[in-house]
Structures are given as structure tokens and as C-alpha cells.
Amino acid sequence: MSSEESNSNRKMARQNGIVQPLLTDLYQITMAYAYWKSGKVNDVAVFDLFFRTNPFQGEFTIFAGLEECLKFLENFHYSDSDIQYLQQTLPENIEPEFFAYLKDLTCKDIRVSAIEEGSVVFPRVPLLRVEGPLIVAQLLETTLLTLVNFASLMATNAARYRMVAGKNVSLLEFGLRRAQGPDGGLSASKYAYIGGFDGTSNVLAGKMFNIPVRGTHAHSFVTSFSTLEDINSVIIRHAETQEPCNLLELAIEWRKRVSAIIDISPEEASDGELAALISYALAFPSGFLALVDTYDVKRSGLLNFCAVALALHDCGYRAVGIRIDSGDLAYLSVLARETFESIAEAFKLPWFSKLTIVASNDINEETILSLNEQGHKIDCFGIGTHLVTCQRQPALGCVYKLTEINGQPRIKLSQDVGKVTIPGHKEAYRLFGADGHALIDLLQRSSEPAPEVGQKVLCRHPFQESKRAYVIPSKVEHLYKVYWKDGRIHTMPKPLHEVRERVQSSLRTLRQDIKRNLNPTPYKVAVSDDLYNFIHDLWLQNAPIGELS
Ligand SMILES: Nc1ncnc2c1ncn2[C@@H]1O[C@H](COP(=O)(O)OP(=O)(O)OP(=O)(O)O)[C@@H](O)[C@H]1O
Numbered sequence: 001m002s003s004e005e006s007n008s009n010r011k012m013a014r015q016n017g018i019v020q021p022l023l024t025d026l027y028q029i030t031m032a033y034a035y036w037k038s039g040k041v042n043d044v045a046v047f048d049l050f051f052r053t054n055p056f057q058g059e060f061t062i063f064a065g066l067e068e069c070l071k072f073l074e075n076f077h078y079s080d081s082d083i084q085y086l087q088q089t090l091p092e093n094i095e096p097e098f099f100a101y102l103k104d105l106t107c108k109d110i111r112v113s114a115i116e117e118g119s120v121v122f123p124r125v126p127l128l129r130v131e132g133p134l135i136v137a138q139l140l141e142t143t144l145l146t147l148v149n150f151a152s153l154m155a156t157n158a159a160r161y162r163m164v165a166g167k168n169v170s171l172l173e174f175g176l177r178r179a180q181g182p183d184g185g186l187s188a189s190k191y192a193y194i195g196g197f198d199g200t201s202n203v204l205a206g207k208m209f210n211i212p213v214r215g216t217h218a219h220s221f222v223t224s225f226s227t228l229e230d231i232n233s234v235i236i237r238h239a240e241t242q243e244p245c246n247l248l249e250l251a252i253e254w255r256k257r258v259s260a261i262i263d264i265s266p267e268e269a270s271d272g273e274l275a276a277l278i279s280y281a282l283a284f285p286s287g288f289l290a291l292v293d294t295y296d297v298k299r300s301g302l303l304n305f306c307a308v309a310l311a312l313h314d315c316g317y318r319a320v321g322i323r324i325d326s327g328d329l330a331y332l333s334v335l336a337r338e339t340f341e342s343i344a345e346a347f348k349l350p351w352f353s354k355l356t357i358v359a360s361n362d363i364n365e366e367t368i369l370s371l372n373e374q375g376h377k378i379d380c381f382g383i384g385t386h387l388v389t390c391q392r393q394p395a396l397g398c399v400y401k402l403t404e405i406n407g408q409p410r411i412k413l414s415q416d417v418g419k420v421t422i423p424g425h426k427e428a429y430r431l432f433g434a435d436g437h438a439l440i441d442l443l444q445r446s447s448e449p450a451p452e453v454g455q456k457v458l459c460r461h462p463f464q465e466s467k468r469a470y471v472i473p474s475k476v477e478h479l480y481k482v483y484w485k486d487g488r489i490h491t492m493p494k495p496l497h498e499v500r501e502r503v504q505s506s507l508r509t510l511r512q513d514i515k516r517n518l519n520p521t522p523y524k525v526a527v528s529d530d531l532y533n534f535i536h537d538l539w540l541q542n543a544p545i546g547e548l549s
């Protein structure tokens with residue numbers, strides 16, 4: 001079965017129940033009434049959903065949230081209790097027929113075209129084009145924006161972490177406890193995965209979206225043990241022979257032998273910590289990954305971990321690794337790796353040098369860049385707060401603007417040229433250069449013929465007359481597909497893992513200077529000559545002429 005076929009009958013994950021038509025701003029509904037009263041029920045509109053500036057001082061954004069938008073359109077319907085609430089809440093003079101009209105509203109006459117989820121996208125290029133009855137299209141604004149803004153911001157943030165971490169390091173999302181509430185946490189886990197994280201600690205996200213769930217243990221587990229007497233049972237059966245082994249005795253013996261190699265006295269190490277690690281190893285002999293920074297990584301945690309890992313090895317199991325959650329992560333990870341290597345050498349256990357080192361604690365893009373510069377031996381980062389709250393930039397500014405009504409183009413003027421909207425029903429194309437990289441995104445009027453491979457096309461800056469260039473594309477990608485039409489999903493959005501792959505393949509089409517962390521080069525977004533003239537004619541028609549006195 002091809003991936004297109006398998007997608008067409010795949011079942012999408014359930015949507016968070018709070019996504020519903022009343023999850024909107026009051027003014028959408030009051031406008032709907034005013035449109036209705038002014039006889040605009042049959043008006044047909046085109047809205048563009050786009051952003052004006054890339055987040056995180058970067059020059060690219062990852063588009064995400066499309067699947068959730070489609071689920072919202074599928075279920076768009078005011079329930080009896082919604083109508084009742086609106087009747088109580090809106091002013092008394094609202095005509096009852098309006099509520100009857102709302103009651104029957106669905107998205108059956110709406111058409112949504114969009115860029116593929118997981119694509120790199122740029123300012124001013126519409127991510128979504130919504131066409132259909134003015135009132136319905138207007139009523140969708142806030143919810144579509146809330147579904148796209150955070151999703152795209154998070155996916156972009158995660159993709160940036162993936163870029164600085166490199167492809168050989170695992171990234172785990174640990175943010176639920178610090179996220180902006182339950183939905184912030186759930187969405188963050190979903191879009192972190194799309195952006196390139198490998199797993200999440202969020203169990204519900206794992207269940208709902210089929211994302212790998214991962215985790216270690218907390219300091220409380222270690223601090224809940226005080227002495228070696230706190231261990232319940234010390235016996236574990238050998239993985240192969242099933243012979244009973246005394247893990248405590250073995251660990252104490254190994255602690256002495258390891259302490260001689262790494263020159264740390266067993267007396268300095270915490271017995272409570274050893275008790276905790278043994279207890280954890282007894283519970284998860286094949287998945288033993290221990291937090292080693294509760295007391296002192298060098299003097300206690302590493303020694304205790306190695307002792308338990310070697311004891312487990314006597315019982316036929318291989319430990320997984322350690323997590324370091326404080327201190328100098330570069331220094332401690334190097335120290336840990338050196339320790340593992342010495343033990344591997346001393347006891348002829350090569351696998352010991354490859355144990356996993358997880359680092360966590362307030363990590364952000366800059367920390368990873370700095371750790372890379374210093375040199376570190378971390379295999380996996382666990383990242384929470386900075387990732388899921390998008391601390392460096394907490395919102396993406398997508399907007400939803402009317403560009404056409406009843407076939408007539410509409411323009412929104414502004415003193416700030418960057419805020420002038422690009423009117424009319426448009427198409428977006430990505431033109432690729434001779435080296436295969438994406439060169440420029442080109443917006444055209446939908447009535448124009450598409451640009452063609454090998455044919456020279458004039459690309460103009462939308463607002464600066466002198467900025468223009470000819471491009472001869474080696475490849476042309478039409479960016480829109482119709483995703484919603486005739487009251488149903490027309491193109492099935494890709495499953496999460498394919499969207500995740502799309503992020504990486506789409507990023508690969510960008511030149512390195514556009515992706516670099518410091519002062520990246522802006523990617524060009526242009527309009528056709530025809531669209532340029534169309535914008536500027538309409539601008540002149542709509543700009544009032546002042547009078548000097
Ligand atoms: N080698 C390093 N280079 C740059 N930043 C680092 C390095 N090691 C750790 N960090 C970061 O420095 C910060 C250290 O946090 P903080 O000053 O609170 O100390 P801590 O180690 O958490 O202390 P505590 O022992 O009290 O938990 C974290 O944000 C961490 O990600």
C-alpha cells in the first residue's frame with residue numbers, strides 16, 4: 001500500500017475537547033450577527049492566514065497545526081447548549097432567526113488550501129487560504145489562529161534545538177510540569193516530536209499521538225532512601241541461568257573495586273543513594289538509567305552507579321546509563337565518560353564505555369551551543385521549560401486577513417508598509433536554484449500561469465520597486481493543496497512521523513546561511529510583476545488623498 005493510500009483511511013487522533021466553535025473571541029460572533037443583519041449571508045470571502053516575522057530571531061518557521069485545523073472544521077457545529085449560552089450572553093435585541101441560522105452552520109461550503117504540514121515557511125506567504133461564506137470563514141479566524149500559532153512556534157523551536165544538537169544526539173521533551181497549562185503541555189509534546197525530538201515524558205501525549213515515551217527517575221526517589229537497610233529485597237534472578245544473585249553484596253564488592261580505579265573512597269559515597277540505585281535496578285534491571293547528581297556526581301553518584309551497573313552485569317543485565325541534572329554539564333559528562341572508559345578497560349567490558357549520558361537542567365539553544373564549543377560527552381538532552389514555554393519568544397504572530405470579497409480584492413493599508421496586506425486570490429510557488437536549494441517563494445495572482453522550470457520569471461519585492469530579480473527555476477513547487485472541500489477532508493494530512501520527516505527534508509532544502517543561529521540571511525519572498533502592479537493600483541485606489549492647508 002502506498003503512503004497516500006494508507007493515509008486516506010487512517011484515523012486521526014482525537015482532538016482536545018476544548019477545541020470547539022465557542023473557543024473563539026466574542027467579536028467573531030457579534031460580527032457574524034452584524035454581517036447577517038446587513039444581508040451578507042451569501043457573501044463569499046477569501047482569507048489568508050500568515051505571519052509577518054519569523055520567531056527566535058531566525059529566518060525560517062516550521063508550519064504545524066494543520067491536522068488539528070482539519071479536525072476542527074470536521075466537527076464545527078454549535079450545540080444546543082452553545083446556542084443557549086449565546087442567547088443568554090448576547091444582547092436581548094438579537095433576532096431569534098440568527099440563532100436558528102447559527103444552529104445549522106457547518107463548514108460544508110468552506111474550502112481550505114494549505115501548505116503541507118512540517119514545511120519550512122516564510123513571512124507573508126499564506127499558510128492557509130480559507131474560502132467560502134464570509135460569515136463562516138470569519139467565525140473560524142480565532143480558532144484556526146490558536147491552532148496554528150503555538151503549533152508552528154513549538155515545531156520551529158524544537159527544530160532549532162535539533163539543529164544545534166546535531167543528528168547524533170537524542171532529544172527528550174520533559175516540559176509538561178512547566179508548560180502553559182494542560183493543553184500547552186500536550187501540544188508542546190506533539191509539536192516537539194514533529195520538530196525533531198525523539199520522545200516525551202508526557203504519557204498522555206504518548207497515548208494520544210503515538211509518540212515514544214521516555215524517562216528516568218527523580219531526586220525524590222534517591223532521597224527517599226537513607227541507608228542500605230532501606231532495600232526491600234536484594235535478590236535478583238540471573239537473566240539467563242535464573243540463579244538467585246544478591247545485588248547488594250555484589251554492588252558493595254564492586255564499589256570497592258571501582259573506587260580503587262577512580263580514586264574515590266567508598267566511604268565518601270552515599271549509602272542512601274546506593275540503596276536507591278539498587279532498588280531501581282531491581283525494578284528495572286534491563287532499563288537501569290540512574291540520576292547521579294543528588295549528592296555529588298564525582299564523589300558519590302558515579303561510583304554508586306558503576307557499582308550497581310557492574311553488579312547487574314554479574315546477573316546478566318546491561319545498564320543503560322546516567323542522568324546529570326546539575327553542575328557543569330560539559331565537565332561532568334567528560335568525567336563520566338572517562339570513568340566509564342577506565343572501567344571498560346580495567347574489567348574488559350567494552351560496552352561500559354558506551355553507556356548513555358543524559359543531561360538536563362534548564363537547557364536551551366545557547367546552552368547546547370556552548371556545550372558543543374566546550375566539548376562534552378552527552379548522548380541525550382532532557383529539555384523542559386525553555387522548549388515548551390518557548391521562553392525566547394513566547395508567541396508567533398500569525399494573522400488572518402480578508403483578501404477578497406465576492407470576487408473583489410481587498411487590501412488593508414497601514415503606515416507600516418510591512419503590515420499592508422497582499423490582496424486577492426493568490427498562489428504560492430517555491431522556486432529552486434541550480435544547486436537544488438530553495439531560492440525564493442513567489443506569490444502570484446491565481447489567474448496567472450504557474451512559473452515553469454527553465455523559464456525566466458521576474459520576482460519583485462512586494463513593496464520596494466527597485467528590488468527585483470530574474471529567476472530561472474530548476475524546480476517549481478506549487479505550495480498549496482486543497483485539504484478541505486465539500487464538507488470533508490479532501491487531502492488527508494500526513495501522520496505524525498511523516499510530518500516529522502517532512503520537517504527535516506524541508507529544512508535540507510534551505511541554504512545553511514538561512515538556518516545559521518547568529519545573524520542568518522533572510523530568505524526571499526517575492527510577488528510576480530502582475531501581482532506587484534495589482535497591489536500598487538489597489539493601494540492608490542484605496543489610499544485617501546490628503547489636502548494641505
Ligand atoms: N558547561 C556548561 N556551559 C554552559 N552552561 C552550562 C554548563 N553546565 C551547565 N550549564 C547550565 O548552567 C545552569 C546551571 O544552573 P544553576 O546555576 O542553577 O546550577 P545548578 O547546577 O542547577 O545548581 P544546583 O546544584 O543548585 O542544582 C543551567 O542552566 C545549565 O543548563
Ligand SMILES: O=P(O)(O)OC[C@H]1O[C@H](OP(=O)(O)OP(=O)(O)O)[C@H](O)[C@@H]1O
Nearest residue numbers: 174325360361362363382383384385386
Ligand atoms: O529544562 P528543565 O525545565 O530543567 O526540564 C527538566 C527538569 O525537570 C526536572 O526537575 P525539576 O526542575 O522539576 O526539579 P529540580 O530541577 O529541582 O530537580 C528535571 O530534573 C529537570 O531538571
Ligand SMILES: O=C(O)c1cccnc1
Nearest residue numbers: 174201214215216217382
Ligand atoms: O524522566 C525524567 O528524567 C524527567 C521527566 C520530566 C521532567 N524531568 C525529568
Ligand SMILES: [Mg+2]
Nearest residue numbers: 325360361362
Ligand atoms: Mg530543574
